[in-house]
Amino acid sequence: EEMSQTDMIDYLKESVQPESGAIPAFLLGDPKVYDIEHKKVFLKTWLFIGHESEIANKNDFITRDLAGYSVIISRGADGKIRGLYNMCTHRGMKLCRADAGNKSSFTCPYHGFNFKNTGDCIGVPLQKDLYGEGFDKSGLGLHKIRIESYKGLMFGTWNDEAEPLVDFLGDFKWYLDILVGRAEMEVIGPPQRFIIQSNWKIGADNFVGDSYHTMVTHGSIVKLGMVPSATYSKKGYQIYTKNGHGLNLGTPNPDFAFPEELKDEYKSNLTEEQYDVLSNLKNMIGNIFPNLSFLISHTKVKGQLISNTSVRLWRPVGVDKMEVITWFLVEKNASDDWKRRSRESFILTFSPSGIFEQDDTEVFTDITAAAAGTMPLVKGLTFNYTMGLHRKPVADFIGPGVVFDDKFTEANQRNFYRYWLDLMTS
Ligand code: FES
Ligand code: FE
Known part of the structure; x- marks a missing residue:
């Protein structure tokens, strides 16, 4: 019989016994465990995304996976490292399809919106004609992701409540x-x-x-x-x-x-x-x-x-x-x-x-x-x-x-x- 997610969590409490050294085999093969892991582990903790030396120069960027979602890690002209969700805010297209490169802005392959590597939307094709004079692009910036580094190792998280990386590493x-x-x-x-x-x-x-x-x-x-x-x-x-x-x-x-x-x-x-x-x-x-x-x-x-x-x-x-x-x-x-x-x-x-x-x-x-x-x-x-x-x-x-x-x-x-x-x- 199909277990619900709540049933599975209850069953984990009962069957996984790290203190006495009993770890069930199904943790390695059960699709429900995998789904719960995605939500409760991978969307919650800090995850490694790369080393700072991979983006050593201004405007260098890499794209990496963060819990199944593509993110752009970019070093701005100001030298600051930022994490941006690699999804165009217009209709959701993957904005950058390269693994790495050097770019101060990214142009969406779908309708051509242009985003600075700070995340700001700086260009919309035919903007005045299609959206009128007073169109405000400030709400169109890319979604920002928390990125923190320790000694060059960069980690990102989707969890805004996650403790600071240095505390997580302890x-x-x-x-x-x-x-x-x-x-x-x-x-x-x-x-x-x-x-x-x-x-x-x-x-x-x-x-x-x-x-x-x-x-x-x-x-x-x-x-x-x-x-x-x-x-x-x-x-x-x-x-x-x-x-x-x-x-x-x-x-x-x-x-x-x-x-x-x-x-x-x-x-x-x-x-x-x-x-x-x-x-x-x-x-x-x-x-x-x-x-x-x-x-x-x-x-x-x-x-x-x-x-x-x-x-x-x-x-x-x-x-x-x-x-x-x-x-x-x-x-x-x-x-x-x-x-x-x-x-x-x-x-x-x-x-x-x-x-x-x-x-x-x-x-x-x-x-x-x-x-x-x-x-x-x-x-x-x-x-x-x-x-x-x-x-x-x-x-x-x-x-x-x-x-x-x-x-x-x-x-x-x-x-x-x-x-x-x-x-x-x-
Ligand atoms: Fe990116 Fe439309 S989806 S410009
Ligand atoms: Fe080995």
């Missing part, structure tokens, strides 16, 4: 500083985009806390001798903060995998404690709720250990489908040679042709197929998320959050689903 900012605030960072090239037949939460779950899978899913890199042992990803810390955010810090690392000549820049941007984490970092993998994952990983390129930094969006385009959008980030003041090698190390590992990415994608699509449709709900199929429930957090870690002193635990997934459930049932 203590997690401490770790984001290491990710993107350690130096002036820039995105190289347009983001890579590819479609995976997967529910978006599998990607978020994997990056927020699943270091455990690396032993098996990525076992081939052990066989190839690229890492010393199968448990290479166990050592380190798993950390979560409020609002579902979480990360995994691989540490220690005897080699410094960042450009030596930038040590002063790092030190001036980070606290001593943050610099200590950076200089001992082996890798750093996490997720900003709901769907922005990030990664610093190291790969040997021509005998030298090179770090690469990236962020990725698991953009839902259906209950069983997502577009993965990845941005490669690099220190702006690194040498061209270092930037090239860092990018190479990224593409070798995390990109459609990268070895890790291909491993993970196989898993994500098979889980999605297994969890599809109504059977998993009817049968009450449930996944076990109890790993590490018996463990206590460490008290003396140098960074904020709830910290566990090895990465093989599911504390972060439980934290992710706890906040997800809060939003879904609010």
